[in-house]
Amino acid sequence: MTDTVLDLRGSTVCVTGLGVSGPPVARALLSLGAVVTVVDGRDDDANRARAEELRAEGIAVELGDPALPEGTTLVVTSPGWRPDSPLLVAAARDGIEVIGDVELAWRLKPADQVWLAITGTNGKTTTVRMLEAMLRADGRRALAVGNVGTPVIEAVLDRGPGRPTVLAVELSSFQLHWSSSLRPHAGVVLNIAADHLDWHGGLDAYAGAKAAVYARGTIRVVNVADSATRALAEKHGDPHTPLVGFGLGTPRPGELGLVEDLLVDRAFVPDPAGSAEELATVADVVPAAPHNVANALAAAALARSVGVAPEAVRAGLREFAPEPHRIAHVATVAGVDYVDDSKATNPHAAAASLAAYPSIVWIAGGLLKGADVADLVAGAADRLRAVVLLGADRDRLRAALTEHAAHVKVVEVERTDGAAMAEVVTAAAGLARSGDTVLLAPAAASMDMFANYNVRGDAFAAEVRSIRV
Incomplete structure (x- = not known):
């Protein structure tokens, strides 16, 4: 094991943002001997409290309308800061390198620590947690980090006897944008759909940021059902490294897939052309919705790339x-299943959820963030018994339903206060029949009515549990 490869002693480093990643990064830099200033444009009670904590530890903090601190030699930016932020533009103009927390962690990691990287529009957290479970079932000192779990900077600076030797790293497009030298052992882009286009400036730039997981020397894991991910891997990856596919069909040599109800590996076996290895069954995947089985296969591909045994994949x-x-699954009432997929905050995620059930009363709506919903509605039309709409952009969903699913009964809930979800669930229950699924898969963000998707899902579950038959 080597020590850090980046000597920061005495360097003046600016950290942007007091959100999730900023304080851990600032503390790590201070421990490495850097002179650290954290800047954030929000001067509110929450940030003032965080600032006082950091100042007490010897870290300078500037709130309000911060400028680049004098003498700065490196900027470590929080993922949410857009590239056109004035401070970051000023740094680039002055020739000061700007990196993200993931890039910093990569440069500081022990030489023998293996990274397995996961990105995509949807499914990242589920897949990274599955991967972590598989690795641990195989006896590895593994940890889920990045956009989930432990901050990645803490995982790489852990030098204790139980330090993680394999990281399952969930990465957002923002984090990847600021990662120039990242070289994971294996990486996967689960899927690509329009998201965060305002930040990146367009779909090509968004997809290009995701492609950073397919760096030179990285085993490229691709979704065979998503031609965009294969194109990214072929364009941005090293053609001399393996290209491993995963999907819900029968696997060809070099792929993981399904044979009836078995998850099968034909990539990481001695003879991919003539042999296969059973890894698990569909019943081992919970929930066994098609897109979740695909997540399991992606996690299995990454795990198998570092030699995880088949039985450990199943155990994980x-x-x-x-x-x-x-x-x-929240409850079954009078033969109707009630399912909370509040995390389906964009059309791509909602489409995967809708594909999992044959007869649905769909609860949808919120902030669409400019996303088009025509294809989503057209693709799900034959599965919809009825739809209950809520939220700020419900009119756009209503228009798509009128055009592509005119036969489907639609109820709109206009109120946006705390009692709205009660009205939504009451309406959905009245429309459902035994054998149906009432599915909260909004295809939209929640902030027009709720603090976040967790609060929205909790409100749904609470109302479902109060149904009286």
């Missing part, structure tokens, strides 16, 4: 517990 899937509000 059986140990895995889904994060809240991801196609979570």
